[in-house]
Amino acid sequence: GAGVSQSPSNKVTEKGKDVELRCDPISGHTALYWYRQSLGQGLEFLIYFQGNSAPDKSGLPSDRFSAERTGGSVSTLTIQRTQQEDSAVYLCASSLDNSLYNEQFFGPGTRLTVL
Amino acid sequence: AQSVAQPEDQVNVAEGNPLTVKCTYSVSGNPYLFWYVQYPNRGLQFLLKYITGDNLVKGSYGFEAEFNKSQTSFHLKKPSALVSDSALYFCAVGRGNNRLAFGKGNQVVVIP
Numbered sequence: 001g002a003g004v005s006q007s008p009s010n011k012v013t014e015k016g017k018d019v020e021l022r023c024d025p026i027s028g029h030t031a032l033y034w035y036r037q038s039l040g041q042g043l044e045f046l047i048y049f050q051g052n053s054a055p056d057k058s059g060l061p062s063d064r065f066s067a068e069r070t071g072g073s074v075s076t077l078t079i080q081r082t083q084q085e086d087s088a089v090y091l092c093a094s095s096l097d098n099s100l101y102n103e104q105f106f107g108p109g110t111r112l113t114v115l
Numbered sequence: 116a117q118s119v120a121q122p123e124d125q126v127n128v129a130e131g132n133p134l135t136v137k138c139t140y141s142v143s144g145n146p147y148l149f150w151y152v153q154y155p156n157r158g159l160q161f162l163l164k165y166i167t168g169d170n171l172v173k174g175s176y177g178f179e180a181e182f183n184k185s186q187t188s189f190h191l192k193k194p195s196a197l198v199s200d201s202a203l204y205f206c207a208v209g210r211g212n213n214r215l216a217f218g219k220g221n222q223v224v225v226i227p
Contacts, residue, residue: 004158031213043205043217056214091158100147100209101166106158 002026004107006092012113013082021077021110025094032075033095033104034067038088046090049075050098082114117142117208119189121218129226134196136221138189138206147209148189150180153220154202162204165189176200196225 005024013019025032034046045059049069060066064082069075079086089111093104119140128134140146147166151159163174170182180191191204201224207215 033214035215035217042219043207043215045214045216048214059214093159095213098213100213102213103149103161103164104213104215105161106151108156108158 004092004094004105006090006107006110008110009108010111010113012115014115015084016081018078018080019082019112021079021090021112023075023077023092023094023107025073025075025092026105027073029094029096029105030072031095031098031102031104032069033093034075034077035091035093036061036088037091037109041088043091046077048098079112082112084114087112087114117146117210117216119148119206119208119216119218121204121206121221123221124219125222125224127224127226128196130198131195134191134193134200134223134225136191136204136206136223138191138218139187140189140206140208141187142208146182146189148180148182149207149209149215150174150178150189150191151205151207151217152176152202153205159205162191196223198225198227201225 007022030051032049048056064080067077089109091109093106095104096102149164150162165182173179204221206218
């Protein structure tokens with residue numbers, strides 16, 4: 001079956017522009033996670049959605065970052081007024097639910113470069 | 116706070132030799148521990164997890180990991196490394212709502 005997909009695979013933008021990153025989770029997975037992988041910070045949690053509950057935004061690094069999940073499926077991560085330090089690979093993952101017994105399946109990521 | 120540490124940046128091993136990638140954890144309560152692997156230009160792939168039960172956990176691609184409570188470790192092992200095992204390996208600990216806190220990763224290089 002289809003795994004987690006992300007688009008675009010690469011995004012180059014200029015400092016100050018807004019970007020949107022998309023994640024399509026595995027069908028039927030109620031939990032969706034965004035992570036950021038950067039050279040200096042490793043892999044860090046950003047935000048988490050579970051069903052129709054309010055998202056856990058505790059990992060978002062600033063108010064320039066936001067995310068939504070429409071219809072309990074597709075998610076969009078938006079970064080406003082991008083800065084060079086936002087350059088990283090943004091990974092999306094989904095799991096059957098938020099139980100620790102269920103593994104997370106990761107997408108291939110979106111590589112964001114802010115010039 | 117739940118966290119893991121991967122003390123080595125890179126692990127070099129000759130093909131056919133045993134491979135060990137180290138991970139130690141710091142948690143309050145019961146630990147939920149995971150190993151993921153990342154091949155070049157690809158997302159993370161799940162290898163194995165420890166939630167409860169046997170301390171020796173077997174996973175994908177011939178990997179296994181041993182949970183050691185007294186040493187707070189969860190080292191990843193493979194008896195005989197393959198060149199195709201060359202990749203970036205991440206240890207992680209599960210926090211509330213299954214959020215994962217990852218270690219910084221270990222680059223494994225298997226030398227033919």
